[in-house]
Amino acid sequence: MSAVPAPLPAPSGTTATTATTALRSRWVALGVVATGLLMTILDGSIVTVAMPAVQHDLGFSPAGLSWVVNAYLIPFGSLLLLAGRLGDLIGRKRMFLAGTAVFTTASLLAGLASSPAVLLAARLLQGAGSAMASAVGLGILVTLFTEAAERARAIAVFSFTGAAGASLGQVLGGILTDALDWHWIFFINLPIGLAVLALAVPALPADRGPGLREGADVAGAVLVTAGLMTGIYAVVKVEQYGWDSARTLGLGATAAALLIAFAVRQATAATPLVPLRIFRSRRVTGANAVQMLMVAALFTFQILVALYLQKVLGYGAAGTGLAMLPAAVVIGAVSLGVSAGLNARFGERNVLLAGLVLLIGMLVLLSRLPVRADYVTDLLPVMLLAAGFGLALPALTTIGMSGAGDDDAGLASGLFNTTQQIGMALGVAVLSTLAAGRSERLLTDGASAAAALTSGYRLAFTVGAGLLLAAFAVALLALRRPVVRKPPGAGRTPAPTPPANSSTP
Numbered sequence: 001m002s003a004v005p006a007p008l009p010a011p012s013g014t015t016a017t018t019a020t021t022a023l024r025s026r027w028v029a030l031g032v033v034a035t036g037l038l039m040t041i042l043d044g045s046i047v048t049v050a051m052p053a054v055q056h057d058l059g060f061s062p063a064g065l066s067w068v069v070n071a072y073l074i075p076f077g078s079l080l081l082l083a084g085r086l087g088d089l090i091g092r093k094r095m096f097l098a099g100t101a102v103f104t105t106a107s108l109l110a111g112l113a114s115s116p117a118v119l120l121a122a123r124l125l126q127g128a129g130s131a132m133a134s135a136v137g138l139g140i141l142v143t144l145f146t147e148a149a150e151r152a153r154a155i156a157v158f159s160f161t162g163a164a165g166a167s168l169g170q171v172l173g174g175i176l177t178d179a180l181d182w183h184w185i186f187f188i189n190l191p192i193g194l195a196v197l198a199l200a201v202p203a204l205p206a207d208r209g210p211g212l213r214e215g216a217d218v219a220g221a222v223l224v225t226a227g228l229m230t231g232i233y234a235v236v237k238v239e240q241y242g243w244d245s246a247r248t249l250g251l252g253a254t255a256a257a258l259l260i261a262f263a264v265r266q267a268t269a270a271t272p273l274v275p276l277r278i279f280r281s282r283r284v285t286g287a288n289a290v291q292m293l294m295v296a297a298l299f300t301f302q303i304l305v306a307l308y309l310q311k312v313l314g315y316g317a318a319g320t321g322l323a324m325l326p327a328a329v330v331i332g333a334v335s336l337g338v339s340a341g342l343n344a345r346f347g348e349r350n351v352l353l354a355g356l357v358l359l360i361g362m363l364v365l366l367s368r369l370p371v372r373a374d375y376v377t378d379l380l381p382v383m384l385l386a387a388g389f390g391l392a393l394p395a396l397t398t399i400g401m402s403g404a405g406d407d408d409a410g411l412a413s414g415l416f417n418t419t420q421q422i423g424m425a426l427g428v429a430v431l432s433t434l435a436a437g438r439s440e441r442l443l444t445d446g447a448s449a450a451a452a453l454t455s456g457y458r459l460a461f462t463v464g465a466g467l468l469l470a471a472f473a474v475a476l477l478a479l480r481r482p483v484v485r486k487p488p489g490a491g492r493t494p495a496p497t498p499p500a501n502s503s504t505p
Helices: 012-046 048-058 067-090 092-111 116-135 137-144 148-179 189-203 218-236 246-268 276-280 282-312 317-323 325-337 339-346 348-366 375-385 387-402 406-444 449-478
Strands: none
Touching: 012 092, 012 116, 012 137, 012 148, 012 189, 048 067, 048 116, 067 092, 067 116, 067 137, 067 218, 067 406, 092 116, 092 137, 092 189, 116 137, 116 406, 137 148, 137 387, 137 406, 148 325, 148 339, 148 387, 218 246, 218 406, 246 276, 276 282, 282 317, 282 348, 282 387, 282 406, 282 449, 317 325, 325 339, 325 375, 325 387, 339 348, 339 387, 348 375, 348 387, 348 449, 375 387, 387 406, 406 449
16 A cells, blocks of 8 residues: 655745734734724713713703713623623624624714703613623633733733723813814714724634523523613612612612522523533632722722812813823833733732732822822822722733633623623712712811812722722632642652563662
């Protein structure tokens, strides 16, 4: 029998070219996903500095105006977990494209709104589209970047987009509102969304998923979505009704009952929407707990510092955004420039702990904020310490996603984003309520408006520092790598086996 000739090896240049092309395509995909995330994150904060103009133009009542934010936040936070799991089942690319299309269309509707009802309906659609696209973003990246160093750099870019996007949104919102009008804070999404859709079709890898039959738990989907929506609604209305009101307690009890029923359903369903195995990973559970505490403190920092600049120091919309720009710059410089290298050298947990220390220092400084602060001496150091977020978030994201397999990447991504949104809602509700209560008491006692507001903000920043200390403790205790114990004798060098035909002396 004649031997079959071996195939000729491919030229080394061809192999190198193929590898380079594959790497380039992965980074293009990263750019597409990060740009889509930036668009949705910007929209969450860009509206805050335009609220007075929206109220004046459309005739919102003071209570109704809060729904411009809440109508986006509630569907966004409620649908992330469901969207992440559905992305695993029907394909993450398909879910990302659908979410981006819904968000872009809703942005056009919001920009054209001429009544409160139309704007709020558009904001609900924006929140749903944002949840669909954001829930699968991390899942796409961790399946694209499997090598540790590349994944660290990709997550650093992704984390920077989320961390700095909110600050950039305030700058852009102020500029657009002052230079044009508030409608353009929504119209700006149209070219970005269309570009993301055009590039995502060829850039993102096609993934079909196993199909809805493998996990289309309709009852579970209804329970978790209703539970999260009810809970987030209860939290965002706390400032209006109070924690001990019958309304808040009733909604909280309803949300808890729905979520408990969801957990029972997932433990017994043949094809659960959220397999509970994902919570067996201490790194996944611990990272989500740390994130909830960290975001609760830091999102409130962003809102309350903006209020302090405007209500106490008298800054305008654009001035407030520019005053907070150094925070976005240092977060970007750290997360993009050094975080990946530090994670590789010192380990994600150690970098996370270092970042939390910087952030604790930032809130401690804010807890001593004077009524008439000087920007350079009192506020600029605070903005620079925000670099801790550029250290903490990429490290935390890497830890949280490392505990999930490829089949659960979308679910883990949705879970990570869900705890972020819940942390934001809880932080704003709790700390803003504390600040408002302190300020009202001082105003009743005859304090000036500036002194009363500043004292309320100080209290919120002090409690926020406590939340970060709790996050530090959880990271220290829960995110340790498990010790792998070697069996006895595993580290010894085995004695050489003598040849079969040799004799021992």
